[in-house]
Amino acid sequence: MTQYVRVKPMMPPGHVRTPMYLRGKIGVIERSLGAFPNPEDLAYGNTAQALPLHRVRFTMAQVWGADAEAPNDTLDAEIYEHWLEPADAP
Amino acid sequence: MPHDHHDHDHLSPSGHPYRADDDTSLSYWQTMEIAVRELLVEKGVTTAAEIAAQIETMDARAPSNGAKVVARAWTDPVFHAALMENAGDATRNMGFDIGPLHLIAVENTDDVHNMIVCTLCSCYPRNLLGLPPDWYKSRAYRSRTVREPRSVLAEFGVTLPDTTKVRVHDSTADMRYIVIPARPQGTENMSQTELADLVTRDSMIGTGVAKTP
Numbered sequence: 001m002t003q004y005v006r007v008k009p010m011m012p013p014g015h016v017r018t019p020m021y022l023r024g025k026i027g028v029i030e031r032s033l034g035a036f037p038n039p040e041d042l043a044y045g046n047t048a049q050a051l052p053l054h055r056v057r058f059t060m061a062q063v064w065g066a067d068a069e070a071p072n073d074t075l076d077a078e079i080y081e082h083w084l085e086p087a088d089a090p
Numbered sequence: 091m092p093h094d095h096h097d098h099d100h101l102s103p104s105g106h107p108y109r110a111d112d113d114t115s116l117s118y119w120q121t122m123e124i125a126v127r128e129l130l131v132e133k134g135v136t137t138a139a140e141i142a143a144q145i146e147t148m149d150a151r152a153p154s155n156g157a158k159v160v161a162r163a164w165t166d167p168v169f170h171a172a173l174m175e176n177a178g179d180a181t182r183n184m185g186f187d188i189g190p191l192h193l194i195a196v197e198n199t200d201d202v203h204n205m206i207v208c209t210l211c212s213c214y215p216r217n218l219l220g221l222p223p224d225w226y227k228s229r230a231y232r233s234r235t236v237r238e239p240r241s242v243l244a245e246f247g248v249t250l251p252d253t254t255k256v257r258v259h260d261s262t263a264d265m266r267y268i269v270i271p272a273r274p275q276g277t278e279n280m281s282q283t284e285l286a287d288l289v290t291r292d293s294m295i296g297t298g299v300a301k302t303p
Contacts, residue, residue: 017263019209021236033192036264053263069238073256078263 003029005056006087007079015043018083022075026090027058030076038080052081062090151220155186156268157289159218160300161282163195164273177268181218188217196259197270198296203250204257205243205296206267207235213261215268219294226295236260246297269296277303 009024017039033055037048056079061071100107116124130136159181163170172180177195181188193215196204208214209232214222225231234242239256243249250256259267271293277285280303292298 017210019260019262021209033265039263055265064237069240070252070256073239073258075236075258075260077260078265080263 002089004087004089005029005054005079005084007056008083008085010083012040014040016040018079019077021063022056022058022077022079025058025062026087027056027062030055030057033078036080038082053078054081054084055079056084148216148221151217153219153289153291153294154286156215156219156291156294157286158282159184159186159268160270160289160294161285163270164277164285165282173270186218188215191215191217192265193218194259194265194267195270196257196267198272198299200254200272202255202257203243203248203296204259204267204269205235205239206259206261206269207232208261209233209236210260210262213266215266218266218268219291223291243297246292248297248299269294271298271300274300274302 004026005028006026007018007022007024011023031054033053035050036053038051039048041048055076058075058077059071060068060073060075063075102108127141131138131141159173162184163173169180169184172183173195174197177193178188178191180195181191181193198204206214208226212222212227214226216222231242236258239258240250243256261267271289273285274288277288284303288301288303290298290301293300
């Protein structure tokens with residue numbers, strides 16, 4: 001079953017590795033990669049908890065709307081689980 | 091014309107423009123790097139020779155490593171399956187010292203064209219392919235590839251039919267990516283060594299295709 005997720009539209013201060021252009025966008029989990037130390041802590045030399053990391057696949061139509069160059073092309077990005085929430089199909 | 095520069099007042103006797111001397115003061119981060127490096131050496135954590143050796147190791151890594159991986163994937167179905175399952179382990183098992191690199195291989199076919207970018211910085215499979223080209227780190231490549239990949243591809247001389255889906259991979263976290271370009275036609279009788287010569291750096295980033303013999 002396809003699992004849709006939305007990238008949380010958070011704007012926390014500091015070092016994050018969730019691109020701005022994907023925040024609030026809905027995609028599907030392409031594969032899960034296991035747990036990796038949270039870069040938001042690593043960046044400051046803090047002890048980092050290992051957090052699940054997923055490859056999320058978005059359609060260009062979802063990311064860029066009507067301006068998409070080719071709506072069915074896709075974009076995959078690695079997003080940490082604490083940035084994702086369940087979503088309905090867009 | 092290679093020597094047809096606009097401002098002839100700035101040409102050396104050999105006809106090339108002078109390059110400005112790099113004699114500005116050190117930036118904050120350059121100063122920081124020197125300070126940390128000197129401290130690490132003074133405290134015996136590392137040595138200047140170890141740092142130089144590490145730079146040499148990194149400089150020795152080149153796209154030809156990746157080309158050997160691709161050529162083997164084209165000819166060895168068992169290796170191909172292992173590479174698609176876990177590209178890091180498959181590459182390590184082939185004998186490449188890529189350290190703890192987490193590598194994902196994505197494969198181009200008639201239906202799919204993959205392309206790699208790092209919008210946040212310059213993530214690149216350096217441990218396998220060496221340093222990335224300068225354009226890979228440019229703001230233009232990083233911002234345009236996720237926005238208009240087909241236009242970027244066209245500028246690299248790659249025009250895809252509408253029936254081919256473009257998959258852009260933004261290396262945002264811990265994975266690094268290598269594109270396995272489609273094997274060119276007419277290469278059925280070529281050896282792995284000959285095939286590796288067809289695999290360009292750009293074809294493994296996805297901004298190019300493998301050369302045709």
